[in-house]
Amino acid sequence: REILVLGLQESGTVLWEIEALQALGLDEKHGIELQIRPLADSRAGQIALQSGAVDVILSDFTWVSVQRGKGTEVAMVPHSLAVGGLIVPADSAIGAVPDLKGRTIGVAGGPADKSWVILQAYYNSLTGAALAEDAGARFGAPPLINELLGAGSIDAGLNFWHWNARAKAEGMVELISVAEMLAALGVAEPPPLLGWTFTEATAEARGEALGAFLDASFDTKAVLLADDAAWEGLAPLMGAADDPALFAQLRDDYRAGIVAHYDPADQHAAEQSFALLARFGGSDLVADQTQLAPGTFWAGYAR
Amino acid sequence: MARGPGLSVAIAEKTFPSGSVPLFSGLRLDIAPGSTVAVLGPSGVGKSTLLRLVAGIDTDFSGRIVVDGRDAALAPAPGFVFQDPRLLPWLTVGGNLRLADPALGVEATDRLLASVGLAGRQDDFPHRLSGGMQRRAALARALAANPRLLLLDEPFVSLDPALVREMHQLLLGLLDTGGPTALIVSHAAEDAARLADRAVLLAGRPARVVADIPLERPRRSRSEAEIAVYRLELEALAAKTG
Amino acid sequence: MARGPGLSVAIAEKTFPSGSVPLFSGLRLDIAPGSTVAVLGPSGVGKSTLLRLVAGIDTDFSGRIVVDGRDAALAPAPGFVFQDPRLLPWLTVGGNLRLADPALGVEATDRLLASVGLAGRQDDFPHRLSGGMQRRAALARALAANPRLLLLDEPFVSLDPALVREMHQLLLGLLDTGGPTALIVSHAAEDAARLADRAVLLAGRPARVVADIPLERPRRSRSEAEIAVYRLELEALAAKTG
Amino acid sequence: MRRQVLEALSLPLLLLLWQALAMIFSHRLFPTPVAVTQEIWLLASEGRLLADLAKTLLRAGAAFVLAMGLGIALGIVLGRTAWADRLFSAWLVVGLNLPAIIVAIVLYIWLGLTDLALIVAVVVNKVPLVIVTIREGVRSLSPDYDELARALRLPFRRRLRLVAVPQLMPFVLAAARTGLSLIWKIVLVFEVLGSDGGVGYRVGVMFQFFDVTGIIAYTASFILVVLACEYGVLLPAERRVLAWRADRA
């Protein structure tokens, strides 16, 4: 069996799929052996890929596009559509996005976070005003946002999906998801934000193994989408071993983000979102690109 | 100018943390206002320690040292010449003098330095001075604030005979007109014979005053012959205990 | 023991970076092997600097100083007493002696310390010693390695007369039996009169040898009267230039 | 004369070496100084470099002043009072080794994601280091000069200024030089963890793209400011204060 090294964030949601993949024996079935190099955070993944320590990491499509623009030959195949959303306490006076005016929003990441950019665009489309000027934004690490939301020191949180799932399990309410905002802004289909990322050198030299791995991955996704039994062993990994409500929330939200098909020829949603991000997010988000770099999504695979 | 303070030294005991035998035990010494006392005694007997106690620098002893009615540590700053020059190396000679008296003007500095043979050296750092020059600078510093109490630990060491005579003249002038009280430690009987009106000889461990001699003839009117007599007297005394 | 080295000092010019007038300019001094030379002169004339040059510590001058056929800086370590005691405060007295001679045994240390009146103080740190004791420790350190060249800068300062006599005896013994070459700086004519077989008087700026007097009578056989004569002679000389 | 020449040569030499190495390796992640200079120009004229730099400088500057002031004061206290030093000896070790991330979490939660929290966090992180350095300096103050100061009955402030500070100078200089650099590094970390701008924030963003040229451009501009401090303030001040030592050499 050929060996493929994956650099994955330890305790990341992606491990759920890998765990299921191995539990289902899909790696063996496709004739590959997966070695997991655990990483402490996303920056570590980028370093690991560039230093050649791993073959595949998970990263978002803007990163891949920007890297290609700068001449680093990397490419990706979609992994997840899951996006975050705007979350508020159950009894919040904020009933809709325009109510954010005059409030304090905690944003996971920073001013160049994709969700934040999209929220600003959405707010602008509703009110014609600039959210950054109308509301106070505080930027911080995702758990910090949940923490501050729980403590009441911010009025709303804009966080990643699995953090929102936790918040929801604790009684918070998702006002609107980023996918819904995108839809309202004219991106009909949800874009594949996260993908398996590798260098083109790897793709060329080890195309077969890579294909086998992607097959295994998509097979696993199909099982996870359809079969509750496949989830059973994952609860501890999800940090929801003794919290059925949280488990169900995480599972359902995960399923909502699963990528079922991949056609490198049809990247309409990604291109649209990228253009949107470039327009509202500017160079902090997409460097100097205005268009998704061609070849961002690997043409060597389809599903 | 007012007379220097009277001193009353009563040390019940002074022992160094590391020492076993006390350095002083039941030492009493009273010094009249304005008098000049030469402190003699063999090396290691406790002369420098005594000066430090009187200056109020070392307060780790039992007993009481009273300067002008006040505790030594609370009395105003004495003019102190340490056994080493102890100039602050990061201050110029002038800066070292101003350490004692921040208000010391340029002219006063010039005059003071000239009086110890260091005219024009106020802007030199101490390391540019020879050993003897440093000691003179230290003497000038001790005199800078016109102190009412002078504590001089071997102030004339490292000076050539001509300079020693000059320094004697300088101090004679000061002691007679200003009238500060002075304690002068010296191994040269000549210093005592010229400057002091009383000589105290320390000896033994614990150290005690083994001789306390008034030099009765007022120092201004001492003839060279009288000075020689005093000197021989003191030398003979020191020889007995040394 | 072999005789001490001969010295040939020829300083074309020595100026301190900050100074304008050279300290030495065309100074020549030849010293016979095994002789003891007293270096006299007013404060600030350059005595300590001369010793530093001869020791090979200060090499920033034009000219040549030859010790036993070699450049001063390359000659073996002299026994050097600085003008200040300069004991390393983090080493005990014994440690300071071993600085000069790492092989110095316990007994030799004891003997050496006893000879300067510091018996039993080898384990004390220097700050526990009085000023005079520190100077004696420094003298002991200079003698520890049995150097063939002794450079002593006012070695008897801060000692009481009895101790000075003892130190004289110590050095007399050493100079006569060991035969090192010695340069002794002192303001006390007595030291020269007892120890030296030649006295050199420096004066002026640039400093020059203004008097070079042989004390011809071998020092062991000098009577007290002869010593007194020498002393008066040297004092008179110093008085003229001081 | 020669001194100035060597000092003036130092930076160009480094740039030259860098340029040579970058040309030899010729890697996208190893930009030449020329490229970085262009990038700086670009970022300054079109980007937010100057605004970010100002933010970070303000934060670092405030933290520096506070940390040095507090650290020196506490270092002097601990250096002089043996009982306090002993009683707080473990506290200091703990303070020294508390990771930035914990301090950041605690303070961000307490004080919110504000500049105040950031500055306090940096100060908390840096103060123990200053204390340790200054304390060593205070411990090695000469007791001889202490005696002198007591004999002269110097009032506290003159004693501090004329007797203590000159002796502490090497320690203060070491603390200041290392301190400035550490503070800026900690500010970087905290700006990444939670802030809305500043060099650290932007470097974090650029890191997302692996935009090494941009990161180096930002870093280089900050270092230029520090170099200006070093040559414009620290070195001249040092030369003035330590004139006596130079005079001797």
Add this chain to the structure above:
Amino acid sequence: MRRQVLEALSLPLLLLLWQALAMIFSHRLFPTPVAVTQEIWLLASEGRLLADLAKTLLRAGAAFVLAMGLGIALGIVLGRTAWADRLFSAWLVVGLNLPAIIVAIVLYIWLGLTDLALIVAVVVNKVPLVIVTIREGVRSLSPDYDELARALRLPFRRRLRLVAVPQLMPFVLAAARTGLSLIWKIVLVFEVLGSDGGVGYRVGVMFQFFDVTGIIAYTASFILVVLACEYGVLLPAERRVLAWRADRA
């Protein structure tokens, strides 16, 4: 006697204060020392605490020894040779202010995600700090003792050991105390950026979940090791070397 009592009280006092504060605030993100101790026990017996600790200690230890050795040697060279000091003055400032992230990127990409790269990165980060501190020490070496050493013709090694080192001791101690803590903090950062274990790695992971108790448990166990170093090695060594100073006081 009293000395030992105060020192022995220091840590318990800190723990008491912590417990009191934690009980007053009673917040999930502010665990009590008791909770942390339990967590340590749990992580040590069932988790990977000990393995992680060993990894980090090894890395920090190696980096410490290398950084101190190199830094002291270079600090002495720069402190003694004025031309080198001037020529490299700007280099040092740049070295001091180079952010960890740049060093990490460059070294990880050159040397791969290895322990070697991590240790080198830490050393590169720390050496300038040691240099700066030691250089100040060398600059303040007494010229008088230098003269003495020359008069005694002390060979280089004895001169170093008997004359220079005792004077440099306060600076070395400051550099060692601050150095150990800084190195461990930098190791933390580098472990987050590229390693597969160690305290920093685990803290990074725990941070994803805001597992503050876990983070503090990990930190506390490392700090315990440092405390053991401080009281078991550093303080006794310091007392021995600085006996002369204590004797005087």
